[in-house]
Amino acid sequence: MNANTGGTSRLTYGLATVPAPLATDRPAHIDIVVSNSGTEAVLCKQILLVLPTGDLAQDLVPAGHRVVPTVEPADQWTVDEIESGVLLTLPQDDMAAFTAGGTPLTVRPVSGESVSLTTHGLLLRLKDFKANGLAGTALLRVRETVSVDNGLTWETNQVTLPLAKYPPAEALTADVVGDLVLREADVDDNPGSAPVTLLTPGRKAVLTWTAPSDAVCDIYFDGRHAGPLHDQDKWRFPVTGLTRDTHFQVRVALKRSGETITHHLSTAVAVAEPVFPHLTVAKITANGEENYLGNPFLTIDGAVKVEKESHLFGDLHGKDGTLTVNNAVVAKKNLSVEAEVTVTGSLTAQKVQARDEVLAKKLVVDDAQAKKLAADDVQAKKLAVTEKALVGSTNFSGMANGDLWISGKFSADRADLNSLFGTPDKLTGAFDKTVRQAPSNGLLLLWIYTVGHHATRTVYVDIESGGSFETVAAATIDYGSAPDVLGSSATVPLRKGQRYTIWQQGSGGGSTDAYFFPLLSG
Numbered sequence: 001m002n003a004n005t006g007g008t009s010r011l012t013y014g015l016a017t018v019p020a021p022l023a024t025d026r027p028a029h030i031d032i033v034v035s036n037s038g039t040e041a042v043l044c045k046q047i048l049l050v051l052p053t054g055d056l057a058q059d060l061v062p063a064g065h066r067v068v069p070t071v072e073p074a075d076q077w078t079v080d081e082i083e084s085g086v087l088l089t090l091p092q093d094d095m096a097a098f099t100a101g102g103t104p105l106t107v108r109p110v111s112g113e114s115v116s117l118t119t120h121g122l123l124l125r126l127k128d129f130k131a132n133g134l135a136g137t138a139l140l141r142v143r144e145t146v147s148v149d150n151g152l153t154w155e156t157n158q159v160t161l162p163l164a165k166y167p168p169a170e171a172l173t174a175d176v177v178g179d180l181v182l183r184e185a186d187v188d189d190n191p192g193s194a195p196v197t198l199l200t201p202g203r204k205a206v207l208t209w210t211a212p213s214d215a216v217c218d219i220y221f222d223g224r225h226a227g228p229l230h231d232q233d234k235w236r237f238p239v240t241g242l243t244r245d246t247h248f249q250v251r252v253a254l255k256r257s258g259e260t261i262t263h264h265l266s267t268a269v270a271v272a273e274p275v276f277p278h279l280t281v282a283k284i285t286a287n288g289e290e291n292y293l294g295n296p297f298l299t300i301d302g303a304v305k306v307e308k309e310s311h312l313f314g315d316l317h318g319k320d321g322t323l324t325v326n327n328a329v330v331a332k333k334n335l336s337v338e339a340e341v342t343v344t345g346s347l348t349a350q351k352v353q354a355r356d357e358v359l360a361k362k363l364v365v366d367d368a369q370a371k372k373l374a375a376d377d378v379q380a381k382k383l384a385v386t387e388k389a390l391v392g393s394t395n396f397s398g399m400a401n402g403d404l405w406i407s408g409k410f411s412a413d414r415a416d417l418n419s420l421f422g423t424p425d426k427l428t429g430a431f432d433k434t435v436r437q438a439p440s441n442g443l444l445l446l447w448i449y450t451v452g453h454h455a456t457r458t459v460y461v462d463i464e465s466g467g468s469f470e471t472v473a474a475a476t477i478d479y480g481s482a483p484d485v486l487g488s489s490a491t492v493p494l495r496k497g498q499r500y501t502i503w504q505q506g507s508g509g510g511s512t513d514a515y516f517f518p519l520l521s522g
Contacts, residue, residue, distance in 0.1 A: 009159040010146045011044065011098060012037040018210070019176040023168040025133040026212050027233055032140075032161070034122035036098035040148050043095045046088060048143040049124065053085035057136025060163060061085055061129055068128040077122060089124060095151065130233065131165050138163045168212065177252045180209040180265035182239060189238045199242055200272045207237040209250055209265055216253045222246045244274040422518035430514040431459065433503045438494035442518040446475050446490045446502065450510030457506035461492045464499040476506075 011034050018029040032049070036042050051067065052059040061067060061084075069087050071079040076096065079089045140161040147154045183191040185204040196205045211217060218227035219237055222244075226237065245268065252263040286298035317324040424445075427436070438444075446459050458476035462469040475490035494500065494516075502514055 009142070009144055009157040010038065010040075010042045010148060010155075011035065011047075011144055013142055013159055013161060015140070015161045015163065017163070019212075022131050022163065022165045023176075023212065024131055024135055024165050026131060026168060027210075028126075028129060028131045030126040030163075032124040032126075032142075034124070036100055039100050041100050041150075042098040043147040043151055044091065044098060045095050045145040045147075045154065046090050047122070047124075047145075049087040049089065050141040050143075051085040051087070051126075052138045052140070055132050055134070057134040057165075058138055059132055059134075059136075060138035060140070060165070062132045065129055067126050070125045070127070072123040072125070079124060087124070087126075089122070095147075135165050135167050138165065168214065177211045177215070177254070177263040178209070178265065180207070180248070180250055180267045182207050182248070182267060182269050185238065189236070191236060196269055198270045198272055199239075205239045205269070207239055207248060207250075207267075209235050209252075211235050211252045211263075212254060214255070218251045219248065220251070221248045239269075242269070242271050244276060245270045420519065424515045424517045427502075427514040427516060430502045431504045431512055433501045435499055435501055438496055438498045438500070438516070440496045440518045442494055442516055444492040444494055444500070445515045445517065446473075446492075447513045447515075448475050448477055448488045448510065449512075450477050450487070455507065455510060457504060457510065457512070459490070459502065459504040459512055461490065462501045462503075463492070463494070469499075469501060477510075 014033045016031045016033075019026070022028050034047065051061050053061045053065075054063050064084070066084070067081060067087070069079045069081060071077045071089060076092050077089060078092065079087055082088045140163055142159045142161065144157050144159075145154055146157065182196045182199075182205050184194050184196055185191055185206040187204075189204065189206055191206045191208050196203075199205060207219070209217075213231060213233050215230065215235075216227075217229045217235060218225065219229070220226075222242065229235070229237070247268045248266060250265040252265065254261045254263075284298060286296040288297040288299045290296050316326075422440075422442075430436075444461060446461065448457055448459055450457060456476075456478045458474060460471050461473045462471050473490045473492045475488040477488045492500070504512060
């Protein structure tokens with residue numbers, strides 16, 4: 001509704017109401033706009049608005065009821081209800097310039113410095129009050145304090161704004177219902193000014209809309225129905241527990257002049273991290289991070305279950321051409337591998353059939369596996385061991401490609417082993433504590449031979465263990481006074497690469513020798 005002004009003023013005032021026209025004993029919202037429509041520049045110190053307060057037909061606000069005023073632009077004006085129904089509107093500076101023809105004015109505030117003010121416009125809003133219960137016309141009185149001579153003299157002018165009130169049955173309803181918005185809510189479910197378009201987990205919100213207090217409202221959302229709601233001056237509905245994008249519909253029913261008028265309001269909100277208990281789609285298109293081939297990823301946080309064809313439980317990783325499965329893999333039918341098969345743990349087979357070669361860099365079989373492997377069929381045209389085959393639980397170092405070491409029992413129908421010991425090597429000058437290294441696995445044999453009486457001699461073998469050498473074997477003789485020949489020997493097993501020293505003590509005639517016998521020489 002727009003109202004013509006009565007009286008004389010330098011500024012121009014316009015008025016609009018929601019609903020239009022106002023209905024008695026119903027919530028009301030009033031907007032008053034102020035500007036300079038004349039030809040002279042106007043400075044303004046204040047605007048005083050008086051609302052008729054009481055319970056008579058010419059009154060607007062019921063006695064004892066407060067009005068909540070706001071003003072725009074809020075950074076240039078302030079407004080307060082200084083007493084019941086009296087609103088004082090002041091500029092943030094000492095004065096506000098309402099220029100004519102768009103020409104800025106220069107004024108001098110109390111600070112004494114010149115300030116160039118742009119053209120002012122003012123919107124004064126009165127909300128959160130209810131018109132009183134009697135039909136009639138209320139007069140809003142506006143008193144302005146203004147100057148048209150750049151602040152040399154000031155004048156006070158008054159203008160009246162007539163405002164009609166109708167009984168609810170005769171009031172129009174087109175603008176009474178509307179403004180359905182989901183807003184932020186505080187801890188007490190009171191709505192804020194900011195609308196909510198994306199609802200995050202744990203965030204509180206409240207649905208608000210405008211309707212007369214005698215309306216009957218039903219709310220439909222997310223397969224749920226709330227209502228009927230009625231007898232509310234401010235329509236609010238707290239929203240919690242949404243798990244997916246939700247569409248709200250509010251049906252507002254009004255009884256007017258014996259007829260029912262129905263309004264349908266709708267709004268929607270998106271939900272972050274939505275949850276879908278059941279989802280059926282014809283196609284999912286990936287649009288995430290791209291791999292090295294330029295193909296986008298479809299990223300799914302959590303487990304994926306594919307009915308009928310595939311079931312994946314636990315961890316499954318595929319990256320850089322490698323598929324890693326952290327749980328057991330069971331193949332009900334044939335398993336074909338075109339490249340290599342590498343087994344770092346145990347390999348158990350009831351039956352292994354190979355039409356051609358079976359190549360293994362390392363085949364480890366313990367006692368239990370060996371018995372089972374012997375009990376079942378292992379058929380192969382060719383079994384090639386390219387590096388090591390260990391039987392038992394002891395792992396030896398120093399084996400060359402092609403060597404076969406047996407740490408447990410070994411039996412075979414045929415054996416092609418030329419000799420167990422290789423040709424012995426006599427160690428020259430071996431008793432001077434020179435550090436030597438075993439060229440292969442073998443035995444070290446020490447021999448002492450003495451002639452003559454009163455001869456005593458001892459030879460020692462020290463091997464390296466933990467970075468230091470310690471004596472592990474010794475051979476000794478003590479001839480005494482008998483004129484017999486006396487000898488003694490000691491044998492020490494060595495591994496390939498093991499470091500050792502030989503040394504001796506004592507005196508008397510005779511000789512000492514050392515020999516190294518390599519093992520498993522073919």
